[in-house]
Amino acid sequence: MPRRKGAPEVNAGSMADIAFLLLIFFLVTTTIETDAGLDRMLPPIEPPEQDVVIKQKNIFTVNINRNGQLLVEDNLMEIKDLREAASAFLENGADGSCTYCKGRKDPSSSDNPSKAIISLKNDRETKYSTYITVQNELVGAYNDLRNREAQRLYGTDFTTMESKYLDPETPSNVRDDLKDKVKRIQDMFPQKLSEAETTTD
C-alpha cells in the first residue's frame, strides 16, 4: 500500500468568490431602516415684526378637546369628515383669484388658498394618537388638492413626485426637473398649518 503524501488537496479556489458574494450581499442588504412620519414646522418663537391682521374667514379653526372630540369652526365634527371640510375650506376661492380652485366661492369662507390658514389647537389632556390622526387628516387635505393639481398638470401624483424629489438616490438631472414642478404645486396650495395661538381682531 503506497504511503499517502500528506492530506488530500481541497480545491478552495472558489472560496474567495463565495465569500465575496456573501460580503456584497450583506453590504447591500444591511441598510439601516429609515423612519417615516409627518413633517411639520414649528412657528418661530419671536413674534413677527408687525402684527399681521388675518380675516376671521381665512382661518379654519380646529380644536381638539380632552376626549378627542373635534370642534371645527365652532361646530362639532367627526374626524372622518375633517379632510373633506378642510379641502373645501382651502379651495373655496371667494375672491375668484384662484383659477384652479373648484370650491363653492362661499363669501364667508377663505379668499384663496394662499391666504387660507388652518389653526390647530389642542388640550393638554388630548391623546397623542388623536392629535396625530387630526394632523394626518389636515396634511391629507393638502395632499389631496396637490395631487389633483399635479394629476391635471403633470399626470402624476404630487406625493410620488415629492418623495422621488426627496429621495437621495434619484439622479440629479431628474431632481432638478422635479424641483420646479414640486415648487409650483406647493405654491398652488401652500401649507399654512398653524399651531401657534392665532388671535384676530
Next chain:
Amino acid sequence: MSTASLPDIVFMLLFFFMTVTTMKDSSLMVANTLPNASEIKKLEKKDRVIYIYVGTPTQEYQKVFGSEPRIQLNDKFANVDEVGSYILAERAKKPQELQNVLTTALKVDKEANMGLITDIKQQLREVNALKVNYTTYEGDAFNNLQ
C-alpha cells in the same frame, strides 16, 4: 502567486461588516408604540436627525420613574426643561454645515398626552429647532382612535 489567504481576508471583512452594520439604536426604556399615519414622508439622511423618545417607562423602570409618560434622551430619562440643552448639545456634535438643517424626530407613544408634547414643542421653539417629524408607522390613521 498564492491566493490561498484571500478567502480568509474576505471572510474577515464579511464578519466585520456583519457585526458593524447592525442597527445602532439606543435601547428603549419607554414603551414606544407609535401611532399610524398615511400621509408620511421618509426620514432620509440619518445623520441629520435628533431623536426624542416619549412614553411610559417600561416595567423595570416603573418602580423608579413611575408610570406616567416620560422623556428619554439618549440613554436616560429627562425632564422637559432638559430638552433644550439636549438639542443644543446634539446640534454642537454635528458638522457645521448640517447644524441648520437638522430635524427633530419625536418618537412618541400613542398613549401619551399632548401636554408633555406641547412642552417639548415649546422647548424646541426656544432653541430654534423648528423642523420636527412626528415619527409614525405607516397605516390607516383611524386605527389610532380605537
